[in-house]
Amino acid sequence: MLDVRRLRLLRELAHRGTIVAVADALAFTPSAVSQQLGVLEREAGVPLLERTGRSVTLTPAGEHLVRHAEAVLERLEQATAELAAARHGPAGPLRIGAFPTATRAIVPAALAILATRHPALEPMVSEIDPAAVADALRAGDLDVALVHEYDFVPAPAAPGIATAPLCGEVTYLASADSGDTTTTDDLRVLRRRRHSPWITATPGTLCHTMTVRACQAAGFQPRIRHRIDDFTTVLALVAAGQGVALVPQLGIVDPPADVHLTRLPIHRRTRIAHRRGAAIHPAVAAITDALRAAVPDHLIAD
Structure with missing residues (x-):
């Protein structure tokens, strides 16, 4: 009989790539x-790993077993959720992840709703x-966590993870002069900024990738001067005249008077993510309902 805990380790090795990364994560x-x-x-009776020096890769049998492990772990998650629903209502710790603008604009209202509806829950936000x-x-x-994707950066399907739509928002070009219109239906406005210095998020983030790809779609490579993740900064x-930037709607809070905003045909969509099989867990269902109730009216309903 295969041990499910060891199957989980094999699954994580398939996704993380190294034994050290698996060890750190778990x-x-x-x-x-x-x-x-x-x-x-x-236990399997066949080689699952191929070791070459310090590197480890999965054999075809190992890759096949990982696919079965995904299905097994999803069913176990679903069983856990069903048992929790049978035992009691939402209660206990609930670990929530969110990106900064959602943490500010959506999560506090959701937590207030959650406290009223399910006071036995103990939400912890990171x-x-x-x-x-x-x-x-x-x-x-x-x-559970909030994730986002942009038109130019669609989120790839993550093994073992399910998502559901929450809301959408538009993206703006922020500049220090009024040379652009307040709205546009294409990306030509970006091309007029091809010689400007650009401010992006740090490399490796979706916001950074979105800016680079949007500029490339407009026909140029942005000349990046600053890399900042906080949209207020x-x-x-x-x-201060340090460059132009693409900023999603939730990132615009009391913008400086000298900043001009041009609405672009680029959207960011926020989704609720959790482990596959966990949608019916009382705590996950409760925070999902609270998040949907907390979406500001000016955002695009999904």
């Missing part, structure tokens, strides 16, 4: 991970970039 030592994977290979959410959910560090730098 609070094991690398030697313990290696030992458990060795036991799994003996800010996290959407790119790191799938790993955190699979590792059990989070129960981005707008302050724009007002």
Whole structure:
């Protein structure tokens, strides 16, 4: 009989790529991970890993077993959710991840709703970039999270993770002069900024990738001067004449008077993410309902 805990380690190795990364994520030592994977290979009766020096890759049999592991872990998550629903209503710790603008604009109102409807829940919020959410959910560090995607940066399907739509918002070009119109239906307005310095988020984030790809779609590579993740700081730098930037609607709060905003045909969509099979868990269902009730009226309903 295959041990589900060892199947989880194999699944994480398939997604994270190294034994050290699996050990860090799941609070094991690398030697313990290696030992458990060795036991799994003996249980399976066929080689699951191919070791070359320090690198480890999955054999075809290992990859096939990971696909089965995904299905098994989803069913176990669903069973856990059904048992929780049978035992009691939403109660206990609930670990929520969210990106900064959602943490400010949506999460506080959702927590207030949650406190009224389900006072036995103990929500704990952590800010996290959407790119790191799938790993955190699979590792059990989070129960639910808000993620986003842009028109130019669609989110790839993450194994073991399910998402549901929450809301959408538009994106603006922020500049320190009024040379642009207040709205546009195409990206030609970006091309007029091809010689301007640009302010983007830090590399590796979806916001950074969105800016680069939008500029490329307009026919140029942006000349990046500053890399800032906080949109309030981005707008302050724009007002100081340090460059132009693309800012989603939720990132625009009391912008400086010197900042001019041009609405663009670029949208950002926010989704609710959780482990596959967990949608009916009372706590996950409760925070999902609260988040939907907390979406500001000026955002695009999904």
